[in-house]
Amino acid sequence: MTVGFIGGKFLPLHLGHVYAIIYASAMVDELYIVLSHSKQRDKELCDDTKMNYVPDYIRLRWLSKLTKDMPHVKVIPIEDDYGNDDYDWREGSQLIKKKIGKPIDYVFSSEPSYKDIFAELYPDSKHILIDPNRKHVNISASKIRAEGIFHNWNFIPDIIKPYFVKRVVVVGTESCGKSTLVRNLAKIYNTAYVAEYGRTVYEELGCDGIITEEDYQQIAYGHKMEEIKAIESANKLLFIDTEAIVTQFYSNLYNNEHQTVLDEIAKLQDYDLWIFLEPDVKWVHDGLRKHGTEVERLKNNNHLKTLLDKQNIQYKILKGNYEKRLKGAMELIEDIMKN
Numbered sequence: 001m002t003v004g005f006i007g008g009k010f011l012p013l014h015l016g017h018v019y020a021i022i023y024a025s026a027m028v029d030e031l032y033i034v035l036s037h038s039k040q041r042d043k044e045l046c047d048d049t050k051m052n053y054v055p056d057y058i059r060l061r062w063l064s065k066l067t068k069d070m071p072h073v074k075v076i077p078i079e080d081d082y083g084n085d086d087y088d089w090r091e092g093s094q095l096i097k098k099k100i101g102k103p104i105d106y107v108f109s110s111e112p113s114y115k116d117i118f119a120e121l122y123p124d125s126k127h128i129l130i131d132p133n134r135k136h137v138n139i140s141a142s143k144i145r146a147e148g149i150f151h152n153w154n155f156i157p158d159i160i161k162p163y164f165v166k167r168v169v170v171v172g173t174e175s176c177g178k179s180t181l182v183r184n185l186a187k188i189y190n191t192a193y194v195a196e197y198g199r200t201v202y203e204e205l206g207c208d209g210i211i212t213e214e215d216y217q218q219i220a221y222g223h224k225m226e227e228i229k230a231i232e233s234a235n236k237l238l239f240i241d242t243e244a245i246v247t248q249f250y251s252n253l254y255n256n257e258h259q260t261v262l263d264e265i266a267k268l269q270d271y272d273l274w275i276f277l278e279p280d281v282k283w284v285h286d287g288l289r290k291h292g293t294e295v296e297r298l299k300n301n302n303h304l305k306t307l308l309d310k311q312n313i314q315y316k317i318l319k320g321n322y323e324k325r326l327k328g329a330m331e332l333i334e335d336i337m338k339n
Helices: 017-026 037-048 056-066 089-100 112-121 143-149 149-155 179-189 197-205 213-231 245-253 258-267 292-312 321-339
Strands: 003-008 030-038 072-079 106-109 126-129 166-170 192-194 238-243 275-276 316-319
Touching: 003 017, 003 089, 017 106, 030 037, 030 089, 056 072, 072 192, 089 112, 106 112, 112 126, 112 192, 112 197, 143 149, 166 179, 166 321, 179 238, 179 275, 179 321, 192 213, 197 238, 213 238, 213 245, 213 258, 245 258, 245 292, 275 292, 275 321, 292 316, 316 321
Parallel strands: 003 030, 003 106, 030 072, 106 126, 166 238, 166 275, 192 238, 275 316
Antiparallel strands: none
């Protein structure tokens, strides 16, 4: 049995790493992927770059997901508390040898500069360089951190892209243009979107006036599942039509019920941008909407804002005709993409 290991911080995991892992796995009977991590060191690496720190457990999940169908490949984490400048290579090698627990025949890397240190630390192992000149995959983690994930999107494995997708949710009361804006933005940015799940439930019921307390819980749960599915195919951005606070709003409006469970779901939400649409476009009756007078629309609009404020949501307000809303939304989106 030949044994080898390939190590790294995988901050982030990219297609160069994937190529090296696959190539190394073809050379040995047993391959260990060593995730070397230190919160201090890894945060230092991300300081003053265009990439946020990614926790070690997320990177461990990435590697595990990548190799789940490779039974001879094992992923092992090695933690230390050193910074970027004072890392102790000797101590690190001892931890790696102890964790693997058997003779190491090959040490894989893509860095020629590691030749001397690996010869000293792993004298009984052969150092194998994989694509040191980046001919097969011309990318590095440091380049991605410097330039940003989205600038190097084509070098990011599909299995980890959902972690970096920006989520944009559009909220508002009845007939304020949420669905139209979400669909149009998804088309412009060539990505996925999540439709208002409450409408799906209403249409399945097939009649009016029978929405129960439990229906709103189904709407909230179902909507979250639709988000989970949609983000797997999203291209940098995911657009979402309504969420749990709007579901709470409709529970208040139609059933006079304020549900604690909806508040708890709302607390778990994590969106990168909230867009609030004012009800200043023409009200359209579609067979489900009921509150179309100017007085009702303003009252409901203020109530929804109150619910959002109670959850400390920082939302951006858009108003005016559909052209102004689209232009305003795109400006907000470009800002979060740059930052």
